[in-house]
Amino acid sequence: ASMAPSIRFSPATRSLFDEPLAIAVQGLGPRQQVTLRTSLRDEKGELFQASARYQAGDDGELDLARCPALPGGSFSGLEPMGLLWALQPQRPFWRLVKRDVQSPFLLQLEVFEGHGKPPGRLLAQAQHERAFLRDGVRRVPVREGRIRATLFLPPGNGPFPGIIDLYGTGGGLPEYRACLLANYGFAVLALAYYSYEDLPKEMKEFHLEYFEEAVNYMLQHTQVKGPGIGLLGISKGGDLCTSMASFLKGITATALINGSVANVGAVLRYKDITIPPLNINLKRIKVSKSGIADIFDTLNNPLEGPDQQSFIPLEKAECRFLFIVGQDDRNWKSEFFAVEGSKRLQAHGKEKPEIVCYPGAGHYIEPPFFPMCAASMHLLVGKPVVWGGEPKAHCEAQIDAWQQIQAFFRKHL
Incomplete structure (x- = not known):
C-alpha cells in the first residue's frame, strides 16, 4: 500500500523571510502529475497566490530543487523558490509589505491532483512560518x-x-x-x-x-x-x-x-x-x-x-x-x-x-x-x-x- 502524500519543508516549520526554503512532496505515484499552490495573506487580509505544475519522479518523490515546473503555472523551469517569488495579489496593484515584524507570514502549501483548471482533488497541505525577527534580536x-x-x-x-x-x-x-x-x-x-x-x-x-x-x-x-x-x-x-x-x-x-x-x-x-x-x-x-x-x-x-x-x-x-x-x-x-x-x-x-x-x-x-x-x-x-x-x-x-x-x-x- 502506498503512503499518503506528504509535504516536507526544510527548515521544517519556520524560516526567516530572506532565507531559502526547500520544498518536497513524497508519497506520490510514479510520475504522478500534480499542481502545487502557495497562499499567503498580508496583514490587511489581501491574498497572494502562486501555482505550478509538476510531475513526480519514478519513485513518487517531488523535490523542487531537482524537478522543473512544467508550463501552465505561475512560472516554469527549475525554480526551487518559484512558489514564493511568483506570489501575486488577487487584488490588482497591491504590493506585499510586512507591517508587523514581530509576527511571521503564514505560508500555506497545497498539493492537488493533475494539471486541470480548476485543480483536482487535494492530496496534501502544510503550513510554514516565514519570520522576520531572528530569536534574540x-x-x-x-x-x-x-x-x-x-x-x-x-x-x-x-x-x-x-x-x-x-x-x-x-x-x-x-x-x-x-x-x-x-x-x-x-x-x-x-x-x-x-x-x-x-x-x-x-x-x-x-x-x-x-x-x-x-x-x-x-x-x-x-x-x-x-x-x-x-x-x-x-x-x-x-x-x-x-x-x-x-x-x-x-x-x-x-x-x-x-x-x-x-x-x-x-x-x-x-x-x-x-x-x-x-x-x-x-x-x-x-x-x-x-x-x-x-x-x-x-x-x-x-x-x-x-x-x-x-x-x-x-x-x-x-x-x-x-x-x-x-x-x-x-x-x-x-x-x-x-x-x-x-x-x-x-x-x-x-x-x-x-x-x-x-x-x-x-x-x-x-x-x-x-x-x-x-x-x-x-x-x-x-x-x-x-x-x-x-x-x-x-x-x-x-x-x-x-x-x-x-x-x-x-x-x-
Missing part, C-alpha cells in the same frame, strides 16, 4: 527628541556596525528591511520621516536637522560601533541619504537602491542652505489603456538649466558609496543617476563609487523573496504606476543585491 521603539524610529539590535554583546534605513514615498515606518538586516549583526535604525505619528503629513519640505538628530542618536548609542555609521535608502530615501552623506558628519558608507542624486519631490533645507526639488512635467506621463501610468520621463534633467540647483553636492561627502541599480526601473532613471553621481564624485577627486547594475530588475529592489510588484498606487501621482522589472530577473537581483549591501557595510563600517 531586540526591537526598540525610539521616541527621543523629534526622532520617530525603531532600532533593531542583534543578539549578543555589541557594539555593532550601525546603519540608518530609509524607505521611499509612502511615508510611515516600514521596519522589515531594517529588521532582516539586523539578523546579520548590524544595529539598524528604521527611520520615519513623514506621514507617521506627529511627523509632517505631506512631502512638502524636509529639514536635514531631523535626520542629523537620528545620526547623532546612533553615533552616541553604546551598542553602535564608531567612528561612523552607514546609510541605506531606496527611492526617495536614496536621495535623502545622499543629502545626509553630503552635509552631515559621521557617515562612513552610503548604499542607495534605485536612488536619485538630485533632490526630488520636496524642498530640502539645512541651516541656511535650500535645495529645490527637480522640476517635473506631468505632460510627460504616459497612461496605458488599462489606466496604468508610466512616469519614467516626468523628471527634468538635473544637468540642465535651473534644475542643476537640485543636484545634491555629493562630492562634499566623506563616505564610500554603493549604487544598486535596476536597469528596468520605470520610476525614474536610476542608472543615469548612478553614472552622473559617479562622474561628479570623480570630477572632484573622490573615490569612484561601486555601481551594481541588474538587467531585468525594476524599481522596488526589496530583500530576497519579496515578490516583484509590477505596478501599484503612487501616492504623488494618484494612480497606479508601473515599476518595471521581469519577475525572475528581479528575484535574482534581490538575492544578489542583499549580499552586496551586507558585504559593502561589513567592509566599510
Whole structure:
C-alpha cells in the first residue's frame, strides 16, 4: 500500500523571510502529475497566490530543487523558490509589505491532483512560518527628541556596525528591511520621516536637522560601533541619504537602491542652505489603456538649466558609496543617476563609487523573496504606476543585491 502524500519543508516549520526554503512532496505515484499552490495573506487580509505544475519522479518523490515546473503555472523551469517569488495579489496593484515584524507570514502549501483548471482533488497541505525577527534580536521603539524610529539590535554583546534605513514615498515606518538586516549583526535604525505619528503629513519640505538628530542618536548609542555609521535608502530615501552623506558628519558608507542624486519631490533645507526639488512635467506621463501610468520621463534633467540647483553636492561627502541599480526601473532613471553621481564624485577627486547594475530588475529592489510588484498606487501621482522589472530577473537581483549591501557595510563600517 502506498503512503499518503506528504509535504516536507526544510527548515521544517519556520524560516526567516530572506532565507531559502526547500520544498518536497513524497508519497506520490510514479510520475504522478500534480499542481502545487502557495497562499499567503498580508496583514490587511489581501491574498497572494502562486501555482505550478509538476510531475513526480519514478519513485513518487517531488523535490523542487531537482524537478522543473512544467508550463501552465505561475512560472516554469527549475525554480526551487518559484512558489514564493511568483506570489501575486488577487487584488490588482497591491504590493506585499510586512507591517508587523514581530509576527511571521503564514505560508500555506497545497498539493492537488493533475494539471486541470480548476485543480483536482487535494492530496496534501502544510503550513510554514516565514519570520522576520531572528530569536534574540531586540526591537526598540525610539521616541527621543523629534526622532520617530525603531532600532533593531542583534543578539549578543555589541557594539555593532550601525546603519540608518530609509524607505521611499509612502511615508510611515516600514521596519522589515531594517529588521532582516539586523539578523546579520548590524544595529539598524528604521527611520520615519513623514506621514507617521506627529511627523509632517505631506512631502512638502524636509529639514536635514531631523535626520542629523537620528545620526547623532546612533553615533552616541553604546551598542553602535564608531567612528561612523552607514546609510541605506531606496527611492526617495536614496536621495535623502545622499543629502545626509553630503552635509552631515559621521557617515562612513552610503548604499542607495534605485536612488536619485538630485533632490526630488520636496524642498530640502539645512541651516541656511535650500535645495529645490527637480522640476517635473506631468505632460510627460504616459497612461496605458488599462489606466496604468508610466512616469519614467516626468523628471527634468538635473544637468540642465535651473534644475542643476537640485543636484545634491555629493562630492562634499566623506563616505564610500554603493549604487544598486535596476536597469528596468520605470520610476525614474536610476542608472543615469548612478553614472552622473559617479562622474561628479570623480570630477572632484573622490573615490569612484561601486555601481551594481541588474538587467531585468525594476524599481522596488526589496530583500530576497519579496515578490516583484509590477505596478501599484503612487501616492504623488494618484494612480497606479508601473515599476518595471521581469519577475525572475528581479528575484535574482534581490538575492544578489542583499549580499552586496551586507558585504559593502561589513567592509566599510
